Amino acid sequence: MALITLRRNLCHLSDFRLHGALNTVKNQPVNHVHKVVKEHLCPWFCSLQAEPFRVRFHHACCKKFHSENGNDLHPFGESVYSQVHDWDSFEQNFKNMDEQMFYTRLNNFTSSEEVLSFISTLQTLPDTMAAGALQRICEVGIKDDDQRLSKEILENPIFQALCVQFEQEPSNLSNTSLVTALQALTLLSVDPQSSLLLNLVTECQHRLKRGGLEVHSLCVLAESLLKLQGPGCETLDLIIHQLQGEKLEEFTPEDIVALYRILQMCTEKVDQHQTFLNKINIFSLSIVSNLNPKLISQMLMALVVLDQTQALPLVIKLGKYVVRHIPHFTNQELGKVLEAFIYFGHHDRFFITALEQHVASLYLTLDPEVVSRVMEYCSRKHILSKPILNAVAETFVCHSEKFSPSQISELIEPFGKLNYLPPNASALFKKLEDLLFTHFNSFPPKTLLKLLHSCSLIECHPVNFMARIFSPYFLQQLQGEESYLDRLSLAQLTQLLLTSILECPFYKGPKLLPKYQVQSFLTPCCSLETPVDFQLYKSVMMGLIDLLGARLYFASKVLTPYYYTIDVEIKLDEEGFVLPFTFDEDVHKRVALCIDGPKRFCLNSKHLLGKEAIKQRHLRLLGYQVVQIPYYEIEMIKSRLELVEYLQRKLFSQNAGVHW
Structure with missing residues (x-):
């Protein structure tokens, strides 16, 4: 030496x-x-x-x-x-x-x-x-x-x-x-x-x-050459070839994570190294317990970049150890962990509990990027975590100046999506309104539209900004350099228009022009409604046939003139008799059955998502009798006879004059 x-x-x-x-x-x-x-x-x-x-x-x-x-x-x-x-x-x-x-x-x-x-x-x-x-x-x-x-x-x-x-x-x-x-x-x-x-x-x-060169030196050299010369470095292939010839059992946990980082920087060569990656993924299961928070976050991030969706057992095991390390992650490391869990769709109640405790204890000191990432995670996985949402709402009220326009949108949108108003809702939305008045032009048009639409889902209607977003100038900005407006933006604008008519009759400003209005909120890719659960719908349909006597007496998946699609519609005449769905005359009342499967609720809860809540709210304002058929009630039914009795109570208990 x-x-x-x-x-x-x-x-x-x-x-x-x-x-x-x-x-x-x-x-x-x-x-x-x-x-x-x-x-x-x-x-x-x-x-x-x-x-x-x-x-x-x-x-x-x-x-x-x-x-x-x-x-x-x-x-x-x-x-x-x-x-x-x-x-x-x-x-x-x-x-x-x-x-x-x-x-x-x-x-x-x-x-x-x-x-x-x-x-x-x-x-x-x-x-x-x-x-x-x-x-x-x-x-x-x-x-x-x-x-x-x-x-x-x-x-x-x-x-x-x-x-x-x-x-x-x-x-x-x-x-x-x-x-x-x-x-x-x-x-x-x-x-x-x-x-x-x-x-x-x-x-x-x-x-x-x-x-x-031994294993550790090979790993360090590879990372250094990648920084100096990029993934096209010829020497890099020789290093990876030598590393593939080594026994993984002789690698330290730090060297294994270094391998992931090296391959992460060579994404264009992932396919040719996939066999080697599969070996690393399997072996890494045995070293997870020896990884510190920094290495865990790096491994998860590499799995994301390398698109290792087949390595879910490794992600799940990493998730178990993440729970233990949450208080010890830096803001940046925690952000990477959340990004990986969002990517792989991973969640468990222990992680959510640990995250709640961490956010609730440090919410005033967390980095804005981490706060927005936590909210994105809750939003993507439909996690209604009141401790997290309450803490984040308080953070925004106290430190709103720290958040960028995109972070503000990421912070506020989950409240609408999860249909939740925090205890300080009045202070939260007052602060948001003040920021929008001051920095309206700082928000990218699509970000602003998503933000305002989210507010309307929980009845915090952006009346003071509707005239601006319906204006030709804003619509032109929203379109940008594209030849047309995207479908999701048009649907959000249309629902805001419907909201202004049904829930804000005092609004007398400009309206959205017909050419910007969609005909249905239910579309394959960017829907403002959740499609009906097929198995649940099939069960309810069989019960309705037994109850009403024939398939003729109800219609399925009915598109209303108000852009919403009703799972099942039943028509009643003035005397309360059920009419065939083909009748359009003498219809006195329409019953809208909302057959709500698990995807229409927040995760592991009986709390409707914001887009389903606004749909049922609007249908009632439009004159429909809304009858909710939630999956958790259907799951309790053990026989077909019980199902018929359940549907009878749901449909006719409040309408004594109804006949069929």
Whole structure:
């Protein structure tokens, strides 16, 4: 193992074959060191400098020396290094420091300055740990999304010494040090053609062709090359081929997840690697219990990107362990987990309970993206979770300014879809109305339409905005560059028009033009109604035939003039007699049977979805006698005779004058 010597007076010890990092710097003119690092890390290094600068060393022992050009050395970053003890207190050799302790301390640092300060106190540094230090410097030193280190870090002699050492003697590095150093530099916007990276990559390729890299190094190298050269990298195929030849039992859980990440970045090659993926999916079942929250979220996300719908047993098992880790996920990791569960359609009551507890306890501190993802999950799976919905409603009232227009829509829509008004509904929709008045034009047209339509489902009618959305200008914006408006938008506009007529008779503004109105809310792809459950419909139809005496006395799937489709319609004359469905004259009352299967309710509940609630509400306002036949009542019936008696009670108990 190569040792990077960090103290000048140890550079010539016979025990160390490699010159130390600072020794390397010491034996070169200052301008040369600056030139080497500048050349290796260009162009991003150069762009940080307004003018040439001179390297000035500051080290725990450097104050005792003079610079080679005769100038005094001045402390660099005095405030940062003020906590560094005198070197005399660190006379023990680095070998006496436990390796685990080193990495523990390294991972506790939150800035590059802290890392540099720490390693500057060490006597010697093994190359593996030097690579780990370089990686930590890059991880914590990147500012914002710029992927650049600050000028102060780049000018630091310790950082420069590390770069020079790795560039000059890559052949003397261990496999771990080599790939770790390469991985560290890929975190930055380093020129792929820089000599530093080229030397490291060349040495990696040389060892790869010799078959000298173990599993972990192969995984790290593959991810680094993907970042540097993309999925078209020729070396990548050789790495994957070598990984396929290894026994999965010898992979650590971290390496298995790394395999998923590698294949995730090569989606265009998924088909040719599917057999290998199937083996990984099966083997991964045995390591799920050893995964931490970060690895679980990464594995789930990779399964989504790779479209591994056949790996549902793995998703289900991951879901069980997600429940245990929910309090420990970062916002970003939890968002990935929810996205994966939405994709695979996974849910269970234990996960929902844990999610409720997490959201309810941290709702005021959750990231807006996570809040919108939680609401999307509830919406997609029709999960009526009152603790989550109440907490999110309170979050929006308190921190509405944190949410973008799309996030606001994702947050509000589930209330309409799940047909639920939270306890603070008045404050919630008042806040929403104020935001819409202020930022109406900031909302994309389709997002705005979905948002307002969702409000109407739960009788929070957007009367103050109907004139705007029915206007030709908004409809033109809604259409955009397309030659026509999509079917769903037209259906939502039509239902809002019907709402304005039936539930808001005081609205006297513009109406939706007939050419924008649909003829039916029930369509194959983008329906505002849920199709009737066939098996449930078949059972009810047989009972009606026994009750009414013939199929002639009721009609099925009737499209009304008001765009809704009725599951079963029964016509009554003025005296209450049931008429054949072919009769259109002397019809005094129409009975609409809503045969509601499980898909018309929220998950595992007896609570109607918003689109079914508004349908029944509108049918009543249109004069229909609505009779609901829910699946959970039919399931309790054990015989055909019981079914007939049940239908008789449902249809005629409130109409004593009805005859058949």
